Amino acid sequence: SQQGEEDPQALSxxxxxxxxxxxSYKTSINNLQWYRQNSxxxxxxxxxxxxxxxEKHSGRLRVTLDxxxxxxxxxxxASRAADTASYFCATDLNTGGFKTIFGAGTRLFVKA
Amino acid sequence: xxxxxxxxxxQVTQFGKPVTLSCSQTLNHNVMYWYQQKSSQAPxxxxxxxxxxxxxxxxxxxxxxxxxxxxxxxxxDIRSPGLGDAAMYLCATxxxxxxxxxxxxxxxSIL
Numbered sequence: 001s002q003q004g005e006e007d008p009q010a011l012s013x014x015x016x017x018x019x020x021x022x023x024s025y026k027t028s029i030n031n032l033q034w035y036r037q038n039s040x041x042x043x044x045x046x047x048x049x050x051x052x053x054x055e056k057h058s059g060r061l062r063v064t065l066d067x068x069x070x071x072x073x074x075x076x077x078a079s080r081a082a083d084t085a086s087y088f089c090a091t092d093l094n095t096g097g098f099k100t101i102f103g104a105g106t107r108l109f110v111k112a
Numbered sequence: 113x114x115x116x117x118x119x120x121x122x123q124v125t126q127f128g129k130p131v132t133l134s135c136s137q138t139l140n141h142n143v144m145y146w147y148q149q150k151s152s153q154a155p156x157x158x159x160x161x162x163x164x165x166x167x168x169x170x171x172x173x174x175x176x177x178x179x180x181x182x183x184x185x186x187x188x189d190i191r192s193p194g195l196g197d198a199a200m201y202l203c204a205t206x207x208x209x210x211x212x213x214x215x216x217x218x219x220x221s222i223l
Contacts, residue, residue, distance in 0.1 A: 030209070042204075043212075048211055103154055104154050
């Protein structure tokens with residue numbers, strides 16, 4: 001089964017509202033990352049949070065990490081139609097290697 | 113701008129006919145990855161190169177192979193594509209364990 005599981009699978013909101021996406025994982029990690037993917041395009045790195053950090057901000061993005069619950073959340077504030085995309089969490093396993101495991105993703109649709 | 117470029121963006125091949133997908137980067141990153149992504153699913157790591165060292169994932173099918181002739185280029189060879197290999201193939205690069213930079217992918221169709 002996947003290391004990262006995300007919910008919801010899909011989210012539809014109005015422009016200006018906040019969007020929250022959650023990610024859970026199973027094993028010990030070095031860090032957790034969030035990526036965005038527009039339809040038919042590659043993934044774009046948004047933010048990285050290390051295992052010893054609890055919260056991180058970048059512009060309208062806020063990421064939290066709870067290692068005791070093995071979960072993370074991504075909050076996008078004041079959403080815009082241009083935020084419509086799929087959002088993936090990704091974990092780097094604490095094995096010293098280069099294996100990044102992506103969750104199944106949340107499809108966000110922001111209505112103008 | 114430094115980037116990861118994948119060619120072609122769309123590739124159509126026949127069942128069983130070998131196909132090669134290419135990736136180039138101007139970022140001078142030492143790690144290059146190949147992912148397979150099927151519709152509405154997570155990208156799945158096939159293999160990666162750390163410099164010249166090739167690392168295959170245990171569940172990567174045997175008919176998938178890769179070459180990295182130099183730092184800038186990496187190729188994905190599918191020896192005998194089956195219908196189940198139709199997917200988006202994403203190339204990514206990183207400097208060591210830093211976040212990855214992705215190309216826009218090659219969408220592979222099998223006739």
